[in-house]
Amino acid sequence: MNRRDFLVKSTLASSAILTSDNITSNPIFIRNEKPKSVIIIGAGFSGLAAAMKLKSEGIKVTILEARKRIGGRVFSNQPAKSNSQVIELGAEWVGNSHERVIELCNEFGLKLENNQFESDLTLGGKYSQAGKWSFSPDMQKFWDNKVTIWESMSEEQRKKLDKTDWWRFLSQQGVSSNDLLLRDLMDATDFGESIRHTSAYAAFAEYAESSEKNEMDLKIKGGNATLAEKMAENIGKENILIDHTVQIVKQMGSNGVSITCSNGKTFNADKVICAIPTFSLLKIDWQPGLPNLMKDALHELQYARIGKFPVVFSEKFWKRDDFDMLTDTPAHYFYHGTKNQSGKTGVLMCYATGDKADVLASVSKSQRLDIIIDALKPAFGNVSKYVTEDLMYYWGQDAYSSGAYAFYGKGQWFEVMPILKEPYENVYFAGEHLADWQGFMEGAINSGEEAADNIVGNQ
Ligand SMILES: Cc1cc2nc3c(=O)[nH]c(=O)nc-3n(C[C@H](O)[C@H](O)[C@H](O)COP(=O)(O)OP(=O)(O)OC[C@H]3O[C@@H](n4cnc5c(N)ncnc54)[C@H](O)[C@@H]3O)c2cc1C
Missing domain, CATH: 1.10.405 (Guanine Nucleotide Dissociation Inhibitor; domain 1)
Structure with missing residues (x-):
């Protein structure tokens, strides 16, 4: 039995729809009624996938997105000095087992390129090449x-x-x-x-x-965000409202749900899919308030601290297109962020986790670059002369997720996730944190589609 079967089993065992007083109502009663309109909170991969599915069922969808862009934690970027090369500040790899991402790329004509690496290692100041x-x-x-x-x-x-x-x-x-x-x-x-x-x-x-390389297999040519763009075109961009931060969600029983955004605009729909990270979910004013069981679970779940600190170099001194390197320094891990991309310049992505990410994000810009250059010295000597630009995106301080993705500590997989998956009256939940492929784009898509299926009664 894989993780998905496990979760389906445990969710079904407690199958219910939460209500404000924690009394469970009959899920069939609500699931049977196919709604005419659904509001989706969040235009990340889970919200976009949910919208595509609902639209294909003839349901009117509106996505409300707080940021000024779609894609959420899928965030492709072109550094100013990298000659149109594209890097990923959020999700990087598409795994060979990630069926839905691969299917959607095929459907939209997006090319997936090999993004596998062979790992070098620097430990205790000693550098060893891959295979050594x-x-x-x-x-x-x-x-x-x-x-x-x-x-x-x-x-x-x-x-x-x-x-x-x-x-x-x-x-x-x-x-x-x-x-x-x-x-x-x-x-x-x-x-x-x-x-x-x-x-x-x-x-x-x-x-x-997972696949042999642990799902670090592929990447979408031109950037992973191109998939978000294609999904948005499929949904109809007029149905996606960016810069709309949901502030109040008011349940109105058989009259559906009323939503108010921080810009004062209100929206009504029969049902809602809330496809946002838990930190954002807790900032919303839920009327009536969320059930205590759910609030406790939301407060329990932590998110992983990951920082991406890309450095644009004037030349690819690391030579190998498939270069990556683990280190025991605060810089933690490096990989070639511009694999498969032509041009003299290249980006090494410095990728730090946990306390190391916190440290790199809080020191000064010049201290951070010194740490990165020092970590590369055993392998390449002093490469500071090649630096043309250094950037940082620290997900631990992202305004909407406060972390890269959900981090399930001990005792939480079977205790916390099933509670967070339960619908709450007219609101259904989605997001990577609720998926079998948790922490992946695939998980986000699976969970969005599952929430849409639950709403229309396909499950
Ligand atoms: C550094 C990093 C590395 C990663 N690496 C990989 C990888 O290699 N491979 C992989 O498959 N996955 C990876 N992931 C994970 C992947 O990015 C996520 O699993 C996926 O993108 C999450 O999608 P989502 O829809 O659940 O959430 P999000 O993408 O977070 O979407 C939620 C959206 O809701 C919006 N929102 C929040 N609050 C509100 C509100 N109140 N009102 C309206 N909108 C709101 C947010 O702005 C956001 O756009 C990585 C993530 C990070 C951060």
Whole structure:
């Protein structure tokens, strides 16, 4: 049973629609009524995917988006000095297992390019090229057998994993401290925080069910945001209102929902899909207030601190198009952000997580660049002469998500997520934080489509 089946099972077990006083009403009563109009809060991939699905069912959709752009945490950017090259300040990789993203790219004629890397390593000031460093044979053996081990575990055994963290689980398998350090450096780039805090269930499930390169496989040519653009065209741009921050959501029973934005505009619809991160959700004035159970779950869920600190260099001194490098410095991880893109200039993306991201985001601009250049020295010597521009986007301080994506700590996968997935009277919820492919664009799309299906009664 994969994570999706697990969640479907646990959600169905408690199948209900939350009401303000926490009394559950019959879900069939609400799901049977196909609405004529739906308002979607948020034009990220989950909101856009929900809108596409509802529109195809003949339902009138309106998306209200707080930012002045669509795409949310998919945020492609052209640095001023990089000669029209495109980098990703948010989501980077499309995984080989991410069926819906791949299908949508095919549908819209968007090209997916190989975005796999071969990892170098700098540890304790010593630089090793890809292929010249490795985990211990014991760790390698465990890793090579992980799918078999996962598949041999019972449902109960897997569920029990959620009670512990990934670091502790690996230690219990006899993993050496050096291997643990390497795994922490590597896996923290996936979860955005140290594996000492990551649910062992969330981690093991992801690694056992992912592609060989752990879904770091592809990227959309021209930038991942081109998919958001195509989805918006499909929905009809006139149905997407940017710069509309939802402030009040008022439930009106059989009369639907009334929404007020911070610019004073109000909108009414039969149903609402709220496709925003939990920090934003808690800022809305819900009338009546959200059920206590949901409020507690919303306050419990943390988001991963990830910072992207791209540096534009006048030449690609790293030579290999598929260059990436893990380090034990505060700069944490580097990858070639302009792979497959022509031009003399190139961008190395410095990608830091957890406390390291906090540090890089809070020091001065020149201190930050010094840290980045120092981290590259063992591999390339002093490359400061090639720097033409350095940028930063720190998701830990993003006004709408306060983090890159949801971070499920121990004991939360089966406790918190099912509660957050429950509809609340006329409002349904979507977003990467509610998906099997949590933390991915695929998850956002799956969850938006699932919420739309729930509304029209297709599920
Ligand atoms: C640094 C980083 C790296 C990542 N790497 C990858 C990767 O390599 N591969 C991958 O697949 N995924 C990756 N992701 C995750 C991916 O970006 C997300 O899973 C996905 O984009 C989330 O989509 P969403 O629709 O759930 O949320 P969002 O994209 O956050 O969309 C929600 C929208 O709601 C809007 N909003 C918030 N509050 C309100 C309000 N009150 N009123 C109106 N609108 C509101 C927000 O502005 C936002 O546009 C990464 C994310 C980050 C940040």
